[in-house]
Amino acid sequence: MTSSALVIEAHSNRGVATTDSGELTAFHFPRRLGRPLPGDRIHLDQFGTLTAIEDRTNEFGRGDNRGRFKPLAANLDRALIVIAAEPAPSPDLLHRYVAAALIRGIRPVIVINKSDLPVPHRPPFNELASFSDLGIPVIPCRCQPKPELGELADIVASGVSLLAGQSGVGKTSLLNALVPDLARQTGELSRVTGKGTHTTTSATLHRLPTGAWLVDTPGVWEYGLWTMESAELERGFPEFAALDASCRFRNCRHLTEPGCAIRSASEDGQIPPARYQAWVRLLREQERLGR
Ligand SMILES: Nc1nc2c(ncn2[C@@H]2O[C@H](COP(=O)(O)OP(=O)(O)OP(=O)(O)O)[C@@H](O)[C@H]2O)c(=O)[nH]1
Numbered sequence: 001m002t003s004s005a006l007v008i009e010a011h012s013n014r015g016v017a018t019t020d021s022g023e024l025t026a027f028h029f030p031r032r033l034g035r036p037l038p039g040d041r042i043h044l045d046q047f048g049t050l051t052a053i054e055d056r057t058n059e060f061g062r063g064d065n066r067g068r069f070k071p072l073a074a075n076l077d078r079a080l081i082v083i084a085a086e087p088a089p090s091p092d093l094l095h096r097y098v099a100a101a102l103i104r105g106i107r108p109v110i111v112i113n114k115s116d117l118p119v120p121h122r123p124p125f126n127e128l129a130s131f132s133d134l135g136i137p138v139i140p141c142r143c144q145p146k147p148e149l150g151e152l153a154d155i156v157a158s159g160v161s162l163l164a165g166q167s168g169v170g171k172t173s174l175l176n177a178l179v180p181d182l183a184r185q186t187g188e189l190s191r192v193t194g195k196g197t198h199t200t201t202s203a204t205l206h207r208l209p210t211g212a213w214l215v216d217t218p219g220v221w222e223y224g225l226w227t228m229e230s231a232e233l234e235r236g237f238p239e240f241a242a243l244d245a246s247c248r249f250r251n252c253r254h255l256t257e258p259g260c261a262i263r264s265a266s267e268d269g270q271i272p273p274a275r276y277q278a279w280v281r282l283l284r285e286q287e288r289l290g291r
């Protein structure tokens with residue numbers, strides 16, 4: 001007899017899941033079945049042991065310091081990529097996050113938190129139109145002095161969303177604003193894990209009043225991509241797709257190759273030059289990662 005459940009969080013060899021009747025249950029997993037992730041649908045036997053992880057629709061994650069993909073959560077409907085005036089994002093942070101989501105088949109949503117602070121006149125804040133032009137929503141919001149979430153509440157009202165972004169941009173503050181009974185939920189979680197306190201050291205799923213789910217992730221200082229082929233990285237630059245076939249070489253990497261349609265489109269502004277330059281930097285970064 002097995003029952004199915006949704007993973008809330010998982011650590012070295014144990015985790016917490018919510019059953020179909022909405023009860024939290026602790027489980028443990030033999031490593032040979034792989035590591036369950038928040039958002040995974042799993043099967044548990046009557047002893048609370050994992051017997052299977054259902055196939056994933058997608059995984060969001062990041063590159064570790066050796067360029068390997070480290071998954072954080074699974075089966076996501078969208079990634080909320082949070083940036084703020086403070087702490088200031090590095091120039092390629094947003095390009096990297098957006099590319100990561102698109103490459104992994106997850107819809108990116110850009111959230112500009114701390115709208116109470118003045119918007120800096122520098123990248124990526126003055127480049128946001130190039131993301132909106134790709135159909136990526138750009139949502140300004142704030143958590144202080146009183147939460148003003150704009151369209152964000154509607155966007156997260158269904159499915160599973162993940163909060164990603166640098167440490168200190170306000171991911172947990174947004175979670176607090178969206179999940180009114182967060183203290184009760186984390187209290188329940190601590191009771192089931194037997195741990196006194198609950199800190200955001202791993203990705204954790206939280207339930208919204210609508211029944212949708214929101215994953216909070218621990219912040220990073222710098223978000224790194226993993227090692228991949230240039231064709232895979234190019235999925236993170238969907239504005240290239242329409243012109244790609246016009247490059248003289250089929251395997252053109254759009255750097256210095258003669259007859260590159262992407263480079264000439266960036267020279268005449270058809271492709272935003274900032275996006276093209278980000279492509280060049282991320283591709284160079286791949287060469288360093290590959291070593
Ligand atoms: N001015 C301003 N400050 C905010 C806003 N939202 C959050 N903060 C502050 O930003 C700081 C970081 O907020 P957190 O929610 O802990 O950030 P986080 O992204 O969860 O950080 P990590 O967990 O380290 O990844 C806190 O001091 C918040 O009070 C906002 O809208 N405006």
Ligand SMILES: [Mg+2]
Pocket residue numbers: 171172173200217218219
């Ligand atoms: Mg946090």
Ligand SMILES: [Zn+2]
Pocket residue numbers: 247248252253254255257259260261262263
């Ligand atoms: Zn080209």
